[in-house]
Every structure is written in C-alpha cells, then in structure tokens.
Amino acid sequence: MARTTPHDHHENEGQPLYWRIATQLLGELRDGTVPPGERLPGERRLAQHFEVSRETVRQALEVLRHSGLVATDRRGSHATLHGRPVQSPVSLAFPVGAGTTEHGAVDRATVTWEEPPPEHAAALGLAPHRPTLVHRYESASPDGHALRTAVTSFSAVALREVEELGRYRERADGSAAAQLRRTYDWMRKAGLTLHHRDSITQVADASSVRVTRRVHDQYARPLEITDLVVDAQQDALVYEFTVPAAG
The missing domain is CATH 1.10.10.10 (Winged helix-like DNA-binding domain superfamily/Winged helix DNA-binding domain)
Structure with missing residues (x-):
C-alpha cells in the first residue's frame, strides 16, 4: 500500500x-x-x-x-452531489408482506418493548425473558377480515447500530402507530449488508401460509426475525438473497 x-x-x-x-x-x-x-x-x-x-x-x-x-x-x-435519490428495491418492503394487499385494505402497525416469542429470542441470541423492540403489523379488508398479520422482533445489534430503530424504545408502548417501512434502508445506511432468508410453508389444516423471515448482516449477526401469516394457499418455498450495504 x-x-x-x-x-x-x-x-x-x-x-x-x-x-x-x-x-x-x-x-x-x-x-x-x-x-x-x-x-x-x-x-x-x-x-x-x-x-x-x-x-x-x-x-x-x-x-x-x-x-x-x-x-x-x-x-x-x-x-452531496445533486442526483437521483436512492430507491429501495421493491422486494425490501418491511415487514415482509406489507404493501401487497388488496385495494382498500387497512394497515395498522405498532411497536412495544417486551419479551419476544421464545423462538424469536432464540433466533436473535437474546437471553431468556430479555425484552426487545417488537413490531406488530396487521392488514385487514374493508369488512374487517384479516388478510395478513406479522410479528417482528429486533436484535440488540440492530437497536444498537441502527439509530432510527433505537429511538423507538422510549415510545414503544403499543398505542401509537409505527410504520417502519424504511427499516431496511436504515440498516443499509448504517453500513449493514442484509442477508434475508424467507421460508414459506402452509399452515396445517388452514387456508393460510406462514412466512418466516430471518435477516442477518455481513458478520452473521442476527438483525431481525419476522413471522407473517397470510390468508392464502401456496406450496413451501425457501429463497435467499443479499443486499449490499449503502456505504
């Protein structure tokens, strides 16, 4: 050098x-x-x-x-040069499944600071009973029929390194709306390369499918896990892709 x-x-x-x-x-x-x-x-x-x-x-x-x-x-x-703003890939909607429901659907999202589901805690490497930021998303048809629901838990790494997410801790009371659609943009701008693994399986004895998304960074550190339940019928599918960090 x-x-x-x-x-x-x-x-x-x-x-x-x-x-x-x-x-x-x-x-x-x-x-x-x-x-x-x-x-x-x-x-x-x-x-x-x-x-x-x-x-x-x-x-x-x-x-x-x-x-x-x-x-x-x-x-x-x-x-600081002038130019076209950076666009987020369509596939990076947060949470997984958001923004793809039928016309007229009503979306609601909130965040809480609480103990995540046990399987989420294990996937994120959190100690038992340790609280974290949990995001809940629901999309319903105009007549109130639930189309899809999602629960996301964030890791300590994500909250520590992504400033925008960390700010939600103080207002995560489950009452105010919390649309975190730019979550993956924030992660990329924090210098994190995002690797997604989405597993899609049919829920037993039900006309719905479950999508489990796990996201980790370039150091194999877990960032978030999401469980989405969709009112649909599909075969099992697993796919992976990597999105480079913004820097």
Whole structure:
C-alpha cells in the first residue's frame, strides 16, 4: 500500500497524492458508484480501494469537504452531489408482506418493548425473558377480515447500530402507530449488508401460509426475525438473497 504524508507529492504528476485521490473519488461520486446522499465507505476501505494510506484519504476528503462535495457528520461522510435519490428495491418492503394487499385494505402497525416469542429470542441470541423492540403489523379488508398479520422482533445489534430503530424504545408502548417501512434502508445506511432468508410453508389444516423471515448482516449477526401469516394457499418455498450495504 502506498504511503504519504501531508506534503507528499506523486512523483510523476507533480501534484499532491491526496489531490489525485480526491479527483478519482470525485469521479466515482459523479458516475454514481456512490449514490447522492449515501454514506461513503470508511477511511480504511477507501485506503484499500485506492491503495494509499488512511491519512491520504483523510486529506482527500478534506479537499472535497472544502469544495462542498462531501459532508461529514458523526455517522460518517456523505456525497452531496445533486442526483437521483436512492430507491429501495421493491422486494425490501418491511415487514415482509406489507404493501401487497388488496385495494382498500387497512394497515395498522405498532411497536412495544417486551419479551419476544421464545423462538424469536432464540433466533436473535437474546437471553431468556430479555425484552426487545417488537413490531406488530396487521392488514385487514374493508369488512374487517384479516388478510395478513406479522410479528417482528429486533436484535440488540440492530437497536444498537441502527439509530432510527433505537429511538423507538422510549415510545414503544403499543398505542401509537409505527410504520417502519424504511427499516431496511436504515440498516443499509448504517453500513449493514442484509442477508434475508424467507421460508414459506402452509399452515396445517388452514387456508393460510406462514412466512418466516430471518435477516442477518455481513458478520452473521442476527438483525431481525419476522413471522407473517397470510390468508392464502401456496406450496413451501425457501429463497435467499443479499443486499449490499449503502456505504
């Protein structure tokens, strides 16, 4: 890996190495490699990417900050170039099954701070009787017939690393509406790569199916588990996919 000091210059180009890295990074910001508004990779990853030291990366970011092309807050650096906002993949609706019910359906979602179902606690690695953030979602037809219900439990990792989720602890009394549709966006912006495993099975002796979604990050740490019951009939199906982190 190349090394530099604040006064190092690239021997062949006659300009500071950090200036060349700033130019290359700006090019990647403009071509959409890092979408506008998204968090940039950390200094260590940028240093590896450009094969320079972290100090050089730090100086390059400072150049872009002075030019108003990058903004930095306590969560990291963000591209501030104008461009099309980042869109979430349709498949990442939260909770699983939300937004796919019939026209006129009524959705309701709340959050509580409580002990999760035992199978959820085990999947999330929570100690017995330890409370966590639990999200409940229900969609009903205009005549009141339940179309689908979902219960989601979040892990300690998710609440610790995803600031937007952590904020719900103080108001998780089960009374106020809590639409967490952007949950997966928040996780990605926190630097988490999301790996989903959705298992779909028919409920015994019932005209409905159960969908169990488990989500973990790039370190195999559990983030959430959701159990969804849908009024339908389908064969068993299991599929997996991975969504890279925003940074």
